[in-house]
Amino acid sequence: MALLTFREALGQAMDEEMARDPNVFLMGEEVAQYDGAYKVSKGLLQKYGPKRVIDSPISEGGFAGLGIGAAMVGLRPIIEMMTWNFGIQGLDQIINHAAKMHYMSGGQFTVPIVFRGPNGAAHMLGAQHSQNLDPILTHIPGLKVISVATPADGKGLLKAAIRDPNPVIFLESEMMYGMKGEVPDDADFILPIGVGERKRTGHNVTIISWGKILHKAMEACAVLAKEGIEVDLIDPRTLVPLDEALIFESVRKTHRVVIVEENWPFSSVGSHISDRIQSECFDDLDAPVARVSQEPVPVPYAEHLEERALPSVERMVEAVKRVCYRAV
Amino acid sequence: MKKKEIHSPDQLVSFYQEMLTYRRFEERVNLAYTQQKFSGFCHLHIGQEAVCVGVQAALQPDDYVIAGYRSHTLAIAKGIPAREVFAELFGKVTGCSRGKGGSMHMFSKQHRFLGGHGIVGGQAPLAVGVGFAIQYRAEKNIIVCYLGDAAMNQGQVFEAMNMAATWKLPVLFLIENNRYGMGTDIRRTTSVDRLSKRALAFDMAHSEVDGMNVLTLHTHVRDIVADMRKNPAPYLLEVMTYRYRGHSVSDPGAYRTKEEVQDFQKKDPILQLASVLREKKLAGDKELTEWDEIIKAEVKEAERFADESPAPELAELWQHVLVES
Ligand SMILES: Cc1ncc(C[n+]2csc(CCOP(=O)(O)OP(=O)(O)O)c2C)c(N)n1
Ligand SMILES: [Mg+2]
Numbered sequence: 001m002a003l004l005t006f007r008e009a010l011g012q013a014m015d016e017e018m019a020r021d022p023n024v025f026l027m028g029e030e031v032a033q034y035d036g037a038y039k040v041s042k043g044l045l046q047k048y049g050p051k052r053v054i055d056s057p058i059s060e061g062g063f064a065g066l067g068i069g070a071a072m073v074g075l076r077p078i079i080e081m082m083t084w085n086f087g088i089q090g091l092d093q094i095i096n097h098a099a100k101m102h103y104m105s106g107g108q109f110t111v112p113i114v115f116r117g118p119n120g121a122a123h124m125l126g127a128q129h130s131q132n133l134d135p136i137l138t139h140i141p142g143l144k145v146i147s148v149a150t151p152a153d154g155k156g157l158l159k160a161a162i163r164d165p166n167p168v169i170f171l172e173s174e175m176m177y178g179m180k181g182e183v184p185d186d187a188d189f190i191l192p193i194g195v196g197e198r199k200r201t202g203h204n205v206t207i208i209s210w211g212k213i214l215h216k217a218m219e220a221c222a223v224l225a226k227e228g229i230e231v232d233l234i235d236p237r238t239l240v241p242l243d244e245a246l247i248f249e250s251v252r253k254t255h256r257v258v259i260v261e262e263n264w265p266f267s268s269v270g271s272h273i274s275d276r277i278q279s280e281c282f283d284d285l286d287a288p289v290a291r292v293s294q295e296p297v298p299v300p301y302a303e304h305l306e307e308r309a310l311p312s313v314e315r316m317v318e319a320v321k322r323v324c325y326r327a328v
Numbered sequence: 329m330k331k332k333e334i335h336s337p338d339q340l341v342s343f344y345q346e347m348l349t350y351r352r353f354e355e356r357v358n359l360a361y362t363q364q365k366f367s368g369f370c371h372l373h374i375g376q377e378a379v380c381v382g383v384q385a386a387l388q389p390d391d392y393v394i395a396g397y398r399s400h401t402l403a404i405a406k407g408i409p410a411r412e413v414f415a416e417l418f419g420k421v422t423g424c425s426r427g428k429g430g431s432m433h434m435f436s437k438q439h440r441f442l443g444g445h446g447i448v449g450g451q452a453p454l455a456v457g458v459g460f461a462i463q464y465r466a467e468k469n470i471i472v473c474y475l476g477d478a479a480m481n482q483g484q485v486f487e488a489m490n491m492a493a494t495w496k497l498p499v500l501f502l503i504e505n506n507r508y509g510m511g512t513d514i515r516r517t518t519s520v521d522r523l524s525k526r527a528l529a530f531d532m533a534h535s536e537v538d539g540m541n542v543l544t545l546h547t548h549v550r551d552i553v554a555d556m557r558k559n560p561a562p563y564l565l566e567v568m569t570y571r572y573r574g575h576s577v578s579d580p581g582a583y584r585t586k587e588e589v590q591d592f593q594k595k596d597p598i599l600q601l602a603s604v605l606r607e608k609k610l611a612g613d614k615e616l617t618e619w620d621e622i623i624k625a626e627v628k629e630a631e632r633f634a635d636e637s638p639a640p641e642l643a644e645l646w647q648h649v650l651v652e653s
Contacts, residue, residue: 069457
């Protein structure tokens with residue numbers, strides 16, 4: 001075990017996979033000479049040279065497609081989106097080509113590629129730099145989608161994503177890059193895609209959360225514990241495929257659920273999970289499934305407005321008390 | 329004169345037979361469509377047959393090709409058996425994409441035909457990715473990226489050409505300029521009079537060539553490809569061609585004059601090569617008629633294969649969404 005920041009853990013994952021497989025390369029804006037806009041790829045250019053660590057032009061559609069074409073003929077690209085707000089420019093390639101190539105070609109072509117980068121609001125960046133693409137990306141058949149919250153999960157799942165034969169979307173956060181955690185340093189440390197983890201064990205209520213907002217959900221769990229409410233905190237880690245078994249098992253134990261997501265509420269990942277729970281665990285529920293989402297507005301700049309637009313610890317606590325029929 | 333001698337009698341005959349095959353293939357496809365034997369969008373290549381014949385003859389079998397949706401004949405030229413293309417049109421499991429692609433999505437990994445794509449211009453970045461892989465592995469191949477004239481106004485094509493030129497990737501961007509994007513005359517939507525000029529923005533080699541004469545086209549492309557293999561770099565080639573039929577089989581093509589169509593039909597690539605064959609005494613009426621009969625029978629046979637092939641099992645619906653490991 002080593003104490004690593006999130007960015008170091010991701011950098012290590014790429015480093016180890018590049019050492020392991022000469023077909024793996026990294027491309028994106030500022031990933032090489034600048035060491036990455038958020039320094040995730042620090043040192044990789046030095047180690048692997050400009051053939052395998054490539055600064056791209058600001059052409060997200062172009063280099064997303066380049067990666068897909070290269071993957072179709074056997075390379076294993078890691079494409080970094082400086083943030084997923086800009087990745088929107090590449091969605092045409094991801095949705096129309098990466099996600100459909102295997103299917104449209106009757107199984108002949110595969111697209112083993114990872115698109116990774118920070119997703120969701122950071123802090124006071126304004127509406128165009130504060131978007132979370134979970135709902136859009138998870139909507140598309142043919143993609144796997146991973147959203148992690150800890151350095152260890154980041155390393156284990158990024159390595160799995162790079163080795164996976166499918167297009168994998170890997171969602172990070174600017175706000176997490178500096179967070180520290182214990183990370184196994186074994187070069188074969190891999191976490192399976194599609195397996196969630198219970199981040200805290202409790203029996204009163206289930207909170208399901210993933211990505212950066214999970215850290216706020218943990219704060220909410222601590223507040224609730226002081227009031228005698230023990231939360232079973234479930235982190236799916238992978239959104240597609242989703243570890244439904246873990247979710248249902250927890251719901252059947254606690255009978256109450258709050259989904260905490262940093263998405264807009266309409267047609268979101270949370271609304272999908274809620275649907276799955278009501279259809280599979282209807283008789284186990286003691287209260288309607290509650291959701292804490294972002295306000296359905298473009299994320300504003302002013303600090304107090306931004307804070308109110310995003311899910312807060314207070315609103316999570318309130319939602320939990322509501323499903324527990326406790327006074328708020 | 330000199331140019332013509334480059335082609336052996338066998339080559340002249342085979343160019344002719346190939347072009348005629350594609351003409352008859354597309355005619356048969358059109359017939360099947362009007363008989364409602366299949367549905368969806370269906371874009372024919374009639375009038376443009378010289379392009380893929382000339383280009384393919386300039387390539388090695390292990391070079392790559394990627395294209396848009398007007399690609400039945402491009403797929404056959406790249407080596408996919410005609411009957412598998414026909415079966416794909418009919419949505420049969422024997423089709424080159426197991427009936428899951430359709431007219432616009434022909435694929436063959438074995439023949440290095442990378443599709444068959446329906447998003448105008450979207451194949452250009454993919455082609456650059458293949459060029460990147462060729463350079464990465466220090467291979468000697470090239471990739472031909474077919475694009476329509478109207479695809480040249482798609483933003484991703486500019487991004488793709490910039491990357492290819494910056495990194496010197498062996499991508500031959502080949503514009504089949506048939507003058508129209510659906511019903512829009514390319515001149516109404518484009519600031520330059522020649523699409524090949526777009527290469528100037530990327531400091532990329534470029535040229536134009538007559539796409540109605542398979543011999544001119546072939547020698548021109550052969551020289552370009554030879555050069556690209558020696559000194560890897562992208563190239564933008566504008567091929568002047570014409571489609572006789574509408575944009576798709578449901579388009580009567582009312583946006584252009586009869587005279588315009590007839591003018592091009594006078595320069596028909598198949599007729600042009602027929603005169604060369606006659607001049608050189610390589611074929612007369614008798615041979616030309618015989619070949620036509622044989623080709624028509626072959627195309628009919630391809631259709632019969634498609635007719636008699638089974639549809640995909642229902643289980644295929646859920647297969648190939650993700651790679652099953
Ligand atoms: C991105 C995108 N926009 C619009 C369309 C609809 N569309 C299909 S073909 C076409 C015209 C393209 O013309 P061109 O590139 O010249 O190719 P041609 O059909 O002449 O071979 C259009 C507008 C599409 N398929 N993709
Ligand atoms: Mg056109």
